[in-house]
Amino acid sequence: MDNARGVPGVYPPVITLQGVRPRLYWPISLVAAALVALLAYGLTTQGTDTSIDQSLQEGKRVAAPVKDLPELGSNATGSLADQKGKVVVLNVWASWCPPCQSEMPLLQRTHEQIAPEGGVVLGIDTQDSPDDAMAFLRKKNITFPSLRDRDREYGRDYGVSAYPETFLIDRKGRIAALRRGPVDQAWLDANLPGLLKEKA
Amino acid sequence: MRYLLALLLILGLTAAVEPKASLPDIEDEVMCVECHTALNVSTAPVANQERQFIREKIAQGLTKKQIKAALVDAYGPDVLAEPEAKGFDLSAWIVPGVLVAVAALGVALMARRWRRTTPVATPDGPDLDPDDARRLDQELATFDR
Numbered sequence: 057m058d059n060a061r062g063v064p065g066v067y068p069p070v071i072t073l074q075g076v077r078p079r080l081y082w083p084i085s086l087v088a089a090a091l092v093a094l095l096a097y098g099l100t101t102q103g104t105d106t107s108i109d110q111s112l113q114e115g116k117r118v119a120a121p122v123k124d125l126p127e128l129g130s131n132a133t134g135s136l137a138d139q140k141g142k143v144v145v146l147n148v149w150a151s152w153c154p155p156c157q158s159e160m161p162l163l164q165r166t167h168e169q170i171a172p173e174g175g176v177v178l179g180i181d182t183q184d185s186p187d188d189a190m191a192f193l194r195k196k197n198i199t200f201p202s203l204r205d206r207d208r209e210y211g212r213d214y215g216v217s218a219y220p221e222t223f224l225i226d227r228k229g230r231i232a233a234l235r236r237g238p239v240d241q242a243w244l245d246a247n248l249p250g251l252l253k254e255k256a
Numbered sequence: 257m258r259y260l261l262a263l264l265l266i267l268g269l270t271a272a273v274e275p276k277a278s279l280p281d282i283e284d285e286v287m288c289v290e291c292h293t294a295l296n297v298s299t300a301p302v303a304n305q306e307r308q309f310i311r312e313k314i315a316q317g318l319t320k321k322q323i324k325a326a327l328v329d330a331y332g333p334d335v336l337a338e339p340e341a342k343g344f345d346l347s348a349w350i351v352p353g354v355l356v357a358v359a360a361l362g363v364a365l366m367a368r369r370w371r372r373t374t375p376v377a378t379p380d381g382p383d384l385d386p387d388d389a390r391r392l393d394q395e396l397a398t399f400d401r
Contacts, residue, residue, distance in 0.1 A: 083358075084362075087354075087358055091351070094347055094351065097344070098344065098347075101344065150290075150302065151305070152290075152301040152302040152304070152305040153301065153302075154301060183289045183290065183302070183331050183332060183334075184305075184330075184331075185305060185309050185330045185331070186330060188305055188309075206330070206331065206332045207332035207333070207334065208289075208332065208334070219290075
């Protein structure tokens with residue numbers, strides 16, 4: 057390459073893609089492909105699972121995820137499997153979540169109402185200080201059991217993306233209805249009586 | 257025995273000079289677990305609970321390391337701003353190193369190629385051919401008149 061004065065080869069050549077040796081194409085392409093794959097994997101695994109919502113929209117009940125978790129306020133562990141044969145109102149909550157605080161009295165009343173019919177409210181306390189969670193339950197006079205999902209791992213199995221969320225689980229351990237957001241009496245009345253009448 | 261005593265003394269001094277934990281010092285290394293931003297810029301309800309949690313632990317006399325461990329115990333590993341060196345989070349530690357290594361390798365290869373293809377220029381530049389030299393002498397002579 058000539059410079060402006062017509063003297064050949066004094067300035068360095070301009071670096072273009074054509075200047076890259078063909079033997080470097082593969083390593084560069086592989087590194088770029090690996091980065092894209094990593095990004096795609098991160099995006100797909102960190103997203104919210106909506107498969108339960110889709111199944112319920114199609115009228116299909118899906119098996120509720122089961123996992124051993126620490127019981128809130130004790131050293132024991134428990135799981136949804138302990139409530140086998142019961143209708144379970146599985147409520148995902150946290151003491152710092154204002155809508156969770158608002159719906160707790162309704163859930164406690166529901167627990168007391170459905171207990172004689174083979175029903176139970178099961179709380180899943182998530183990403184919460186255990187001391188604060190216990191203080192909150194005492195303050196609200198909550199007696200239904202709660203498990204501790206510290207890392208939010210169990211909630212992810214249900215596609216939980218915010219709090220509170222509630223899942224109605226039939227006597228066969230299948231999710232029959234869900235509410236992503238606070239529950240109200242009308243929604244419980246529309247879904248619970250039918251489930252309570254079903255046989256295990 | 258003397259070495260043991262010296263070691264204990266050094267360890268004791270190290271523990272003694274460890275600064276007292278403070279909320280501002282911990283806040284920027286901790287995440288709001290719900291909003292996924294640093295705690296020091298979050299005003300979410302859970303962030304307020306986390307701050308209160310830290311204040312209580314400071315009041316109990318815990319060190320920064322102990323408080324961070326207590327935070328993980330309460331809220332899970334996601335509470336730490338620094339990603340864990342395992343699982344998918346491991347990529348946050350590996351990828352930057354790999355990229356720096358690949359970039360350094362690329363720069364080294366290009367520099368080597370550049371050095372090979374660039375001729376060394378003489379300080380006075382290339383020699384002129386005889387015609388140009390004669391013409392230059394004639395033109396310079398006009399300035400001497």
